[in-house]
Amino acid sequence: MVTSRILTRRRLSAGAPVRRRRSSRPFWADIAASPAARRLQLSNFARVYAAAGVVLVLSVAYLVVAAQATQSSYELSKLKDQNAQLTAERDQLRYTMAAQHTPARVEQEAAAAGMQRSNQLKYVSKQPVTLNLRAPLGPEPSGPEPMWQQAIAAVFGGAREALAAGS
């Protein structure tokens, strides 16, 4: 049944440009329903193949990720083992080094080299020293220089340098 309101609307729309209504369906349904899609419509077998292909791709992707995880896990485990090995070697070296420096080892080495420990203590008797340790520190106060040194100093710029140059 066509109502008068519908007819009126048809009349009005015949002259005016068609305004596309927003579809309530999702966009992919529109694409599927499009003519191009209809031309590409797959047979049932093709659908099965496509699904299998998708599953295969996903499986391969999963395998790749799993393989990477396994590889990482393996490498992590290997590194842990290496770390433990290095720690053990460090500890062993530390012990060896410590043992090398023990008095027992030093004495053993000395004995092997033909050395003997002497228990005879010897002390160096100190000689009496004539230095006056109570004397004030610093250079001794010098008196006035002789006339001839003063003359040389006036010519050459200093008595010590002149004497050194002449020696």
Next chain:
Amino acid sequence: MLWLAVTALLLATAIWGRLAYWQVAQHGHLTQLATEQHLTEVPLPASRGLIYDREMRPLAINTTVYDVTLAPDLVRADERERVADSLSSILGVPRDGVIGKLAAKTKFAYVAKRQSKDKADQLSRLRLPGVYLQALEQRSYLPGGAGDLSLASSMLGFVDYQGNGQRGVEAYYNRQLSGRDGFLSTYRDLAGRELMLSGETRRDPVNGAAMVLTMDSNVQFAAEQAVAAGVKAAKAESGSVLVMDTKTGGIVASATYPAYDGNQFATADPARTRDPVISDLYEPGSVMKVVTLSGALDAGRITPQTTIEDPGYVSVGGSVIHDWDLKSHGTVTMTNVLEKSLNVGAIKAMQIEGRDSYFHYLEGFGFAASSGIDVANEANMSLRPATQWRDSEVATASFGQGIAVNMVQMCAAINVVANQGRWVQPHVVQSIGGASPGTFASRQVVTPQTAATMTQMMDSVVQHGSGYMARVKGFELDQAGKTGTSQIPENGKYSPDHVWASYVGFMPADNPRFTMLVVVRKPNNGSADHNEGYYVSAPIWKAVAEQTVLDWRISPGG
């Protein structure tokens, strides 16, 4: 129809009830079971703190050892011979035993425990099927002064297979040294593989603190050599040397022979793992006269020139007590009493001083309580109140019989004289984790003047008296000492044959650097005279002192 409905209702109720039982009542238990199956906690053991001597030379360090295990069900029959031959040749285990374990086809068996890294490496290279290595941390100690000992084993103690310190410093500071273990908690799949992305709970381990001792490895080594030689020469049961830093009370060396190898604690004689320096009491003998006379001097009751008559014996409380030589010595000064080690003189000095004053000084010198040294298992016999002592007991105590002390207490008491009259608490640890372990107690016991006077009297013992065998060349006029020989109580009475022979001293006398006590137990040199402290212990003291003088660059007079 009704019975059908009732039956259905009953069945439904039973099923619902069972469901409710598992899901509600048993919820917690089942959750726990599931967690236990999926969640694995991996322990992350903390590394034990290392121990160093005062010069930062290692004394106890950690090494990795390996337990070798076997999964017999993973070894094919045709490979058993090869596996058994390899394990036998590398580990030295009986081949037949390994074959037996392999034939048992169990899932797990130990082959050998705590094997060195070299052996573990050899096994790894062979890639033997069903053979596994489990790494473990082990405490390792350095070689000591006698062939079968590790350095300072008595004082350090050892760490058992569970990682707990036993005896000595290892036991006393176990908490600080062991740190705190961590753990890693992760989820695992049915095959036991870790679920990498499942998240994990981790608590990092806190390693134990490194510890620096007051000990000097070189002096310790010299002490171990000297005491081993001395004990062997005297055919004695055992002997110990204790060296203390005079000013600080830090233990420089503590050596005992025979002792044990801390690396082989599992096979050591348990009696040898006990440290007699700390854990055994002994009667100090005439060494105690230093304490008796110091108290009397400090109380102002005697001087070094005070004279007494010594007929060679004295009667106290109904008992007759003799001098060691059973001879009369006539009129003697207090200096003579110390030089000649006269029991009668010590008793008379104590009597002049008075019982109460005598006990006051015994307490001051540290005999009323343990020394407080930071080493496990210190033995101590509390001092009975003065009123509970019979006169004869006090008399014998004045020359060191009938009073039991440990070596640390005795050495610390003599150190009072060396340290200008001040008692300082003996201790072993200088720092823990870079920090000081705390303050050590000290107290003034006698005046510096009294200490100086007693030092002169002890000088005289070395120059003119029984201490002549301890003279160190160059220090003859600058070393203080005292001999001691005490009978050992056996079966309720004093043994006529068995003695503790001791010597104590410090040097240089005018500015002491170390105080040393030597005790030899049950020397057996063939004659009573040759079992005396002057003959048995003084030479050991001298040997250690000579080495210490060299190591510490000590010169006479300074």
